[in-house]
Amino acid sequence: MNPTLKRVIFAIAGAAAGLLISFIFFADLNKGDQNASANQSKAEKVFVPYGEKDEYYMMASGGHSGQLFVYGLPSMRKIRTVPVFTPDPATGYGYDAKSKEMLGGYTWGDFHHPAISETAGDYDGQFLFANDVGNNRVAAVDLETFHTVDIMSLPNMGGPHAGVFVTENTEYIALPTRFARPLDGQFAPLDDYESEYKGVVSMTTFDREAKKFDLAYQIVLPPWSYDLSDAGKKMSSDWIVMTTYNTEFATTNLEINASQNDRDYIVLLNWKELEKQVAAGNYKDVNGAKMIDPREHKGAIYAVPVAKSPHGVDVTPDGTRFIAAGKLAPMMTVFSFQKAFDAIEKGEFTDEKYGIPVLNYEDVMEREVDPPGALGPLHTQFDDRGNAFNTMFISSEVVKWNVDTGEVIDRQPSYFSPGHAAATEGDTVSPDGKWLVALNKIAKDNFLSVGPSHPESMDLYDISGDKMEHIMAVPVDPEPHYAQIIHRDKIKTITVYPKDEARPNSVWKQDDARIERNGNEVHVYGIAMRSRFIFDAKADRPDAVTVKQGDRVFFHMTNIDLDQDITHGFGINEYDLNFEVQPGQTSTLEFVADKAGVYPIYCTNFCSALHQEMSGYLLVEPK
Ligand SMILES: [Cu+2]
Numbered sequence: 241m242n243p244t245l246k247r248v249i250f251a252i253a254g255a256a257a258g259l260l261i262s263f264i265f266f267a268d269l270n271k272g273d274q275n276a277s278a279n280q281s282k283a284e285k286v287f288v289p290y291g292e293k294d295e296y297y298m299m300a301s302g303g304h305s306g307q308l309f310v311y312g313l314p315s316m317r318k319i320r321t322v323p324v325f326t327p328d329p330a331t332g333y334g335y336d337a338k339s340k341e342m343l344g345g346y347t348w349g350d351f352h353h354p355a356i357s358e359t360a361g362d363y364d365g366q367f368l369f370a371n372d373v374g375n376n377r378v379a380a381v382d383l384e385t386f387h388t389v390d391i392m393s394l395p396n397m398g399g400p401h402a403g404v405f406v407t408e409n410t411e412y413i414a415l416p417t418r419f420a421r422p423l424d425g426q427f428a429p430l431d432d433y434e435s436e437y438k439g440v441v442s443m444t445t446f447d448r449e450a451k452k453f454d455l456a457y458q459i460v461l462p463p464w465s466y467d468l469s470d471a472g473k474k475m476s477s478d479w480i481v482m483t484t485y486n487t488e489f490a491t492t493n494l495e496i497n498a499s500q501n502d503r504d505y506i507v508l509l510n511w512k513e514l515e516k517q518v519a520a521g522n523y524k525d526v527n528g529a530k531m532i533d534p535r536e537h538k539g540a541i542y543a544v545p546v547a548k549s550p551h552g553v554d555v556t557p558d559g560t561r562f563i564a565a566g567k568l569a570p571m572m573t574v575f576s577f578q579k580a581f582d583a584i585e586k587g588e589f590t591d592e593k594y595g596i597p598v599l600n601y602e603d604v605m606e607r608e609v610d611p612p613g614a615l616g617p618l619h620t621q622f623d624d625r626g627n628a629f630n631t632m633f634i635s636s637e638v639v640k641w642n643v644d645t646g647e648v649i650d651r652q653p654s655y656f657s658p659g660h661a662a663a664t665e666g667d668t669v670s671p672d673g674k675w676l677v678a679l680n681k682i683a684k685d686n687f688l689s690v691g692p693s694h695p696e697s698m699d700l701y702d703i704s705g706d707k708m709e710h711i712m713a714v715p716v717d718p719e720p721h722y723a724q725i726i727h728r729d730k731i732k733t734i735t736v737y738p739k740d741e742a743r744p745n746s747v748w749k750q751d752d753a754r755i756e757r758n759g760n761e762v763h764v765y766g767i768a769m770r771s772r773f774i775f776d777a778k779a780d781r782p783d784a785v786t787v788k789q790g791d792r793v794f795f796h797m798t799n800i801d802l803d804q805d806i807t808h809g810f811g812i813n814e815y816d817l818n819f820e821v822q823p824g825q826t827s828t829l830e831f832v833a834d835k836a837g838v839y840p841i842y843c844t845n846f847c848s849a850l851h852q853e854m855s856g857y858l859l860v861e862p863k
Pocket residue numbers: 769770771807808809843844845846847848851854
């Protein structure tokens with residue numbers, strides 16, 4: 241060898257060895273530094289520099305706040321609270337006439353599972369649907385405006401917990417009930433539970449043009465509790481699957497009495513077939529709903545036994561399988577749709593319950609996945625590489641496993657007790673496998689104390705590699721039940737409500753602002769603009785309204801500032817009233833002026849340098 245080259249090689253080798261030694265040496269003494277650099281690398285993954293935006297929206301359940309929480313991912317910054325089932329003074333939701341009517345007098349709701357509208361099995365970003373377990377309602381949020389646009393009450397239900405999930409093209413929004421009750425608001429003692437109480441599934445449709453729900457039909461089922469559901473995809477797109485518990489018909493001490501049977505059921509519904517039955521008139525009218533009864537009309541509903549008291553059931557992105565998470569049995573059970581279809585075709589049933597043929601477990605089950613020591617599986621999400629991710633409530637972890645082989649690939653702790661998890665684009669036919677958020681029920685002492693009740697938490701994991709990486713935990717208001725994560729490119733918001741001169745009660749020209757009296761009704765057709773209210777353009781004081789005590793007053797306010805983010809509020813001092821008008825929006829406030837006196841009106845949403853001057857008076861003359 242050339243001596244010079246030899247020297248160079250020795251030099252490189254020496255330097256490399258020195259470097260290696262120094263690595264080992266420093267690695268031992270500076271473990272803290274290593275953690276610091278690992279933390280720095282995690283921080284860099286989620287830091288969104290000023291001027292840039294998050295890549296995903298996470299639409300998260302606000303639980304019994306009745307609201308939708310909107311987060312940016314990966315930063316996990318909360319962007320917006322959208323009131324859905326609950327009045328919200330910050331936006332005046334539930335105070336203006338339209339949203340007040342939509343809420344139907346309810347002051348709370350229990351929002352569990354958001355579902356984004358789908359086209360061909362992918363989130364299309366147009367609408368988001370929500371269930372209210374507290375007061376039996378379903379709501380739609382328009383994702384152009386992030387405003388709730390319709391709420392429908394569902395008759396015959398007792399807490400539609402197992403919804404909402406949409407079919408592949410949002411043909412139906414399905415809501416199965418959790419608590420059995422007698423139908424039609426009837427009374428029946430709990431002793432008659434098995435014969436008189438019913439489980440019900442509501443199948444609703446949503447007209448995207450009119451932005452309106454319709455209750456297409458309902459299905460009466462045995463008084464089991466329906467916990468969660470999912471819609472089929474691709475080869476299984478005509479089907480809906482739902483988990484049940486309390487097939488024991490327990491009516492008291494459910495924590496013991498509803499956990500007796502080794503197996504409960506997954507119910508399979510063929511909504512295409514049910515649609516035909518409705519079209520053929522095979523239903524009874526029950527409290528305004530078209531009710532299908534499987535005891536009278538067969539061929540659309542089947543049951544498969546499953547490990548006791550399951551929680552989630554989730555359809556794989558390719559639509560070939562449904563996976564039940566055991567909850568009380570520490571395993572995930574993979575079922576094959578094809579096997580179920582074959583058994584149905586052959587008529588191979590072991591039993592019949594309430595007119596529902598029961599399939600043989602062994603005929604439909606493909607695999608049981610039971611990672612050692614992993615306890616309390618609740619919910620399954622997916623990536624784009626054939627893997628499933630299961631939250632484990634009791635052992636506080638996320639387990640990654642391969643759907644085809646059942647092989648457990650990775651396990652990472654969560655902090656603590658995750659219920660659901662949401663993966664990016666996770667409920668679609670094409671999840672993208674980048675991030676997973678575990679929605680935890682407990683945070684213990686992860687955050688600064690705020691007293692005896694601690695915040696709940698969410699864990700963010702990077703799932704893009706073979707192994708999951710836990711990135712961070714963030715606190716969250718109660719109650720994180722479920723979320724869906726959609727890529728930002730699919731959300732197309734508007735910047736202002738379009739100027740629509742034909743819109744009822746709208747006023748666009750300052751000169752047209754006026755007050756009309758009709759008996760004891762006073763209609764104010766007013767304008768909100770930077771930085772004044774105009775109620776009566778021709779009056780000496782255009783920003784004052786005089787009414788008589790006992791008058792019914794309508795403020796129809798149009799915000800004519802057609803500029804992004806120029807929202808005006810409208811509060812009436814001491815009248816407990818406040819609402820808002822977003823740019824280009826017209827809203828109505830209706831109330832009875834039952835208190836005589838002088839009441840200042842002011843803009844509650846900061847709108848300009850002269851916001852403080854944006855005020856007026858309501859003068860109520862005594863009777
Ligand atoms: Cu203002």
